[in-house]
Every structure is written in C-alpha cells, then in structure tokens.
Amino acid sequence: LAKTTQPISMDSYEGQEVNITCSHNNIATNDYITWYQQFPSQGPRFIIQGYKTKVTNEVASLFIPADRKSSTLSLPRVSLSDTAVYYCLVGEHSWGKLQFGAGTQVVVTP
Amino acid sequence: DGGITQSPKYLFRKEGQNVTLSCEQNLNHDAMYWYRQDPGQGLRLIYYSQIVNDFQKGDIAEGYSVSREKKESFPLTVTSAQKNPTAFYLCASFVNTGELFFGEGSRLTVL
Numbered sequence: 550l551a552k553t554t555q556p557i558s559m560d561s562y563e564g565q566e567v568n569i570t571c572s573h574n575n576i577a578t579n580d581y582i583t584w585y586q587q588f589p590s591q592g593p594r595f596i597i598q599g600y601k602t603k604v605t606n607e608v609a610s611l612f613i614p615a616d617r618k619s620s621t622l623s624l625p626r627v628s629l630s631d632t633a634v635y636y637c638l639v640g641e642h643s644w645g646k647l648q649f650g651a652g653t654q655v656v657v658t659p
Numbered sequence: 660d661g662g663i664t665q666s667p668k669y670l671f672r673k674e675g676q677n678v679t680l681s682c683e684q685n686l687n688h689d690a691m692y693w694y695r696q697d698p699g700q701g702l703r704l705i706y707y708s709q710i711v712n713d714f715q716k717g718d719i720a721e722g723y724s725v726s727r728e729k730k731e732s733f734p735l736t737v738t739s740a741q742k743n744p745t746a747f748y749l750c751a752s753f754v755n756t757g758e759l760f761f762g763e764g765s766r767l768t769v770l
Contacts, residue, residue, distance in 0.1 A: 581757050592663075592749045592761025593702070636701065640757075645709075646717065647692060647759065649702040 553637045553650040560656050567624040569653050571637030574618050582613060582620045585636045587652070593636060597622070624655075632657045662686065663762035665750050670767045672737070672744065680735045680765045682750035688760070690753040691733040695719060695746045696764075702749065708733055737767060745769045 554572040561567045573582070581600050585593035597604055599611040599620070610623040624631055634652040666681045684691065690709050694702040694717075704717030708727040722741025727733055737744045747766050751759045 583757055585759070590747070590764065590766070592751065592764055593759070594761065595758045598757050634701075638759075646704065646707065646715070647753065648704055648718065649694070651701040 553639055555635075555637055555650055555653045557651065558654040558656070560658065561627055563628055563657055563659055564626050567627050567631070567655055567657075569622045569624075569635055569637075569655070570619055571622070571639075571650075572619045573637070573639045576617050576639055577641070579641045580639050581641070582611065582617075583638045583640075584609070584611065584622045585638065585649075587634045587636065593649075596635075627655075627657045629657050629659065631655060663750055663752055663760055665748075665762035665765050668763065668765060670765060672767060672769050674769060675739045677736055677738050678744075678767065680737070680748055680750075680767070682733045682735065682762060683731055684733075684752045684760075685731060686752055686754070686760060687730070688752035688754050689730065691727070692751045692753065692759065693717075693723075693725065693733070693735045694749045694751065696749060697746050705735065705748075743769075 583598040584596045586596050587593040597609045597611045601613050604611045612621045634654050636649050636652040664683045672678045692707045693705040696702050703719050705723050706725040708714035714725050724736045749764045751761045
C-alpha cells in the first residue's frame with residue numbers, strides 16, 4: 550500500500566486558492582488518488598478522485614504529474630467554511646485495506 | 660435516504676465493560692470499515708469486511724471485535740482488553756468506484 554505524506558497544516562485567507570500536495574512515492578499501477586474533507590466530529594466526505602493528469606469538479610481540482618508520485622488538491626477561492634482537515638488516500642478500486650494518513654489542517658481566515 | 664447509520668452517537672463506558680457500536684448501511688455496498696480517531700489525529704483502521712461472514716484486521720485491531728452476519732450490518736465491540744478506548748469511532752462503506760461513505764460517528768468515553 551502506498552504511504553502518503555502531507556503537510557500538517559496550511560493557513561489561507563478568504564478568496565485565495567489553496568493547494569495541498571500529497572506525496573506517494575510508491576504508488577502502484579492500479580492505485581487511484583482520492584481526497585476527503587473532514588469537519589470536526591463528522592465523518593470524512595469525498596471531494597475528488599483521479600488517476601492521472603487533471604480532474605476537475607464543482608468544488609476542486611486534482612493535478613497528478615506523469616510520474617504519479619505526488620498529487621495536488623486545489624481549492625479555488627476558499628471561504629471560511631473550507632476550514633477542515635483534508636486527507637489524501639491512495640489505493641485500488643478493490644475492497645482492500647484503506648489507510649488514511651495524518652491529513653492537512655486548512656484554516657481559512659477573513 | 661441511503662446512507663450509513665451509526666448508533667449511539669455518544670456512549671459512556673465504565674472500565675472493564677464491553678460495549679457494542681452499531682453500524683448499518685442501506686447502500687448495498689459489499690465492503691465496510693471501522694476507523695478510530697483520537698483528538699487531533701488522523702483515522703486509524705480497526706477492522707474491515709469485504710463480504711458477509713468475512714473480515715480482516717486493520718492496524719489497531721487489538722481489543723476490538725467485529726461480526727458481519729448481514730451485508731447491511733457491521734457492529735464493532737470494544738472489549739475490556741482495549742486499554743484506552745476513549746475515541747471517536749467512524750464506520751464506512753466502500754463502493755468500487757473508489758469512494759468511502761462515512762457515518763456520523765460514535766463518540767465513546769470511558770468513565
């Protein structure tokens with residue numbers, strides 16, 4: 550299973566773009582990269598998933614370089630409600646051992 | 660509505676007691692997971708189950724037990740062997756598009 554490394558915390562102001570990079574040097578060929586958001590005392594919720602290049606949805610973009618050894622979650626124009634912990638998860642679409650890293654605490658201030 | 664239901668939301672336990680946390684899903688997902696989260700920490704995998712009547716240990720299974728008699732249900736028992744059980748417990752189911760669906764969690768406090 551690919552181990553992931555993320556920054557412990559990041560601070561931002563409202564309206565700015567936040568980019569969180571996750572390192573996963575031993576990612577396997579069949580692994581996908583999935584990002585989750587967690588608010589205090591709640592379960593994480595799915596944000597975005599990708600395999601290579603760039604994926605965009607209504608809330609975020611995910612950039613994956615050709616070597617796939619890292620990925621960057623981009624949150625455009627953050628608001629106070631984006632203050633949360635963000636987790637990068639790497640694994641196959643099979644039902645295996647899904648392990649989370651420590652996550653990145655993002656704090657957005659006015 | 661489809662989803663994951665965990666109960667109780669809050670639970671208090673005396674030392675030496677076993678307690679069982681309920682997790683039910685109506686999403687028709689085969690795989691289910693239990694995670695533990697301590698304050699300010701990430702999620703740690705306790706047990707997971709890929710099909711009925713089968714489950715696997717995660718990274719911190721000691722002091723916990725599970726069963727998977729029905730597809731919809733994956734209860735977690737915190738036994739007296741778990742020396743530091745105070746934590747936030749999260750149950751999830753997994754769909755093969757790669758997404759975990761989480762419940763709202765159960766907060767266990769040992770008195």
